[in-house]
Amino acid sequence: MRAVVINCTLKPSPEPSNTDALAEVVAGELRGRGVTVETYRAVDENILPGVETDMGQGDGWPRVHRSLLGAEILIVATPTWVGHPSSLAQRVIERMDAMLSETDDDERPVAYNRVAGVVVTGNEDGAHHVISEIAGALGDIGYTIPGQAWTYWHLGPGAGPDYLDSEQGREWSHKTGRAMASNLYAVAKALAARPIPAPPQ
Structure with missing residues (x-):
């Protein structure tokens, strides 16, 4: 089984990323279950604006696509900025919009029988709003969103230290992240055994 993590931090590599650090808790749990995990930092990939799978020369999205x-599992990880997902997370969702019109050999949308979850970090509140926005979009695209397929860390209300600067709340975030990984893995296995059929015509 394979998983892809798309880290939508605004920080280019190799700058330390709070979002990457928490996403790695989930990825580590998946690896412990035998899942191969591939991680992309969206800011490094030159993902061009648009709603097509390939926007032409220089576009980094086709490789991610x-x-x-x-992969059977997708994790979208994003910081919270003014109560919303990062601009890069929005761009990733916009590029995934093209998957609505792509089908597999059985005429199913290509996102069918794949699961997805969300990781959010930020030293401000709004994590549940961000989770709802991203999970809702991924569900529209065709991904299955298991129960409790998310984890987050924040210090809200108000600004404060970052995830990498503080131990506060980490135990809860890590425990929730491990549960997230377990649920993603379990539902991915269930879908592999009993796939969702193509939509009725």
């Missing part, structure tokens, strides 16, 4: 089609 190929990985999505080879």
Whole structure:
């Protein structure tokens, strides 16, 4: 089984990323279950604006898209900025919009029988809003969102230290992240055994 993590931090590599650090808790739990995990930092990939799978010369999205089609599990990880997902998370969702019109050999949308979850970090509140926005969009695209397929860390209300600067709340975030990984894995296995059929015509 394979998983893809798309980290939508605004920080280019190799700058330390709070979002990457929490997403790695989930990824580590998946690896412990035998899942191969591939991680992309969206800011490094030159993902061009648009709603097509390939926007032409220099577009970094097609490589990520190929990985999505080879994975049963997707994790979108994003910081919270003024109560919303990062601009890069929105761009990733916009590019995934093209998957609505792509089908597999059985005429199913290509996101069918794949599961997805969300990781959120930020030293401000709004995590549940961000989770709802991203999970709702991924569900529209065709992903299955298991129960409790998310984890987050924040210090709200108000600004404060970052995830990497503080131990506060980490135990809860990590425990929730491990549960997230377990649920994603369990539902991915269930869908592999009993796939969702193509939509009725």
